[in-house]
Amino acid sequence: MxxxxxxxxxxxxxxxxxxxxxxxxxxxxxxxxxxxxxxxxxxxxxxxxxxxxxxxxxxxxxxxxxxxxxxxxxxxxxxxxxxxxxxxxxxxxxxxxxxxxxxxxxxxxxxxxxxxxxxxxxxxxxxxxxxxxxxxxxxxxxxxxxxxxxxxxxxxxxxxxxxxxxxxxxxxxxxxxETDKASLLLPINDEITELQDWVVLITELDLERGTCKARLAADPDEKRINSIITDPLLKQHNNPYSLAMAAGEPLPVRAKAHIQDGSIKRLYISDVGI
Known part of the structure; x- marks a missing residue:
């Protein structure tokens, strides 16, 4: 060699x-x-x-x-x-x-x-x-x-x-x-937004898989959005995501959105907002 x-x-x-x-x-x-x-x-x-x-x-x-x-x-x-x-x-x-x-x-x-x-x-x-x-x-x-x-x-x-x-x-x-993978797999007419501030209502949360279902607080009657949480804070006891879901309260987060035909298909949540 x-x-x-x-x-x-x-x-x-x-x-x-x-x-x-x-x-x-x-x-x-x-x-x-x-x-x-x-x-x-x-x-x-x-x-x-x-x-x-x-x-x-x-x-x-x-x-x-x-x-x-x-x-x-x-x-x-x-x-x-x-x-x-x-x-x-x-x-x-x-x-x-x-x-x-x-x-x-x-x-x-x-x-x-x-x-x-x-x-x-x-x-x-x-x-x-x-x-x-x-x-x-x-x-x-x-x-x-x-x-x-x-x-x-x-x-x-x-x-x-x-x-x-x-x-x-x-x-x-x-x-x-997973956000990077999603960008790679997107059809040409889809897009991943930049990191943005959102306010969500979490209705389901899987701590093991780091996934959740949430609605935008501004549109509580709209269909729930499948979301992925990459924030390490999710592993902690009494983390903000679990507490917000248990209380039924809106939670500000930082996330990228997968947009398909003008609608949000998925959120990729990286941390809690201010």
Missing amino acids: DLEYTITIRFDGLDAEDHEIDLFTLGESLQGLARIAGTVGHFAATQEYSRYFRSHELKVLAKEPRENCFSIDVVFEFIRQHQILAGTFPAALTGLIAWLLHRATKKDTPGADLSAKLLETLRELAGQNAEQTARLHGIMERMVVDLRPSFKQAFAPVGVSCRTLTIITPQRSDTFD
């Missing part, structure tokens, strides 16, 4: 809290992550885009799972040495994967910062050649579309057997949750 580079895939919450995870969704997730990692790794090493594993300049391997919730190390084993690999490959690989995942899920992040880092990475890969940099940027945009099925596979356990998926490298750590 000439060179090896490792990233960690970590699943947290739900079954993963007991160091277990649904095998079917795990297998689906690993297939998607392998496709993403292999394609991006080959691109970072060669500046060429290929979706065919047999033509890639590296292998993507997995080590044994670990019990800090549920983690798997993904190892990149290079088939032959490249000059770029000695210094720039790890940071390039990390940045490219982070940009793709944030772009595909429309995740809240300093977009300008990520875009600037992407451009910096592509310039380095292109040897500061402007025409080559533009070509590489076009390939990255194409990957966002072409790898969409693989992104969906990668998120398979989220909301089913775990609450979050985290990509960990020495350079950075990025955590994705």
Whole structure:
């Protein structure tokens, strides 16, 4: 083996809290992550885009799972040495994967910062050649579309057997949750709003799954909205959500809304409002 580079895939919450995870969704997730990692790794090493594993300049391997919730190390084993690999490959690989995942899920992040880092990475890969940099940027945009099925596979356990998926490298750590998965799965005519203030009346609450049914306090006669609560405060005894439901009182929250055909289909509640 000439060179090896490792990233960690970590699943947290739900079954993963007991160091277990649904095998079917795990297998689906690993297939998607392998496709993403292999394609991006080959691109970072060669500046060429290929979706065919047999033509890639590296292998993507997995080590044994670990019990800090549920983690798997993904190892990149290079088939032959490249000059770029000695210094720039790890940071390039990390940045490219982070940009793709944030772009595909429309995740809240300093977009300008990520875009600037992407451009910096592509310039380095292109040897500061402007025409080559533009070509590489076009390939990255194409990957966002072409790898969409693989992104969906990668998120398979989220909301089913775990609450979050985290990509960990020495350079950075990025955590994705059910809101990010929902953005990825949305039909083109749907949307996820920005984080907003809402006032809700909670009528049902599942503390174990972190789900609830609620009505908007401004429209108490409207149909209840299925909601997901990602706020860690929900795990505490006498948390605001349980107390508000028991008292039948409205609760201000911070949440994103999944809008479909102009109606709220789901709320993703992240914390209690003021």
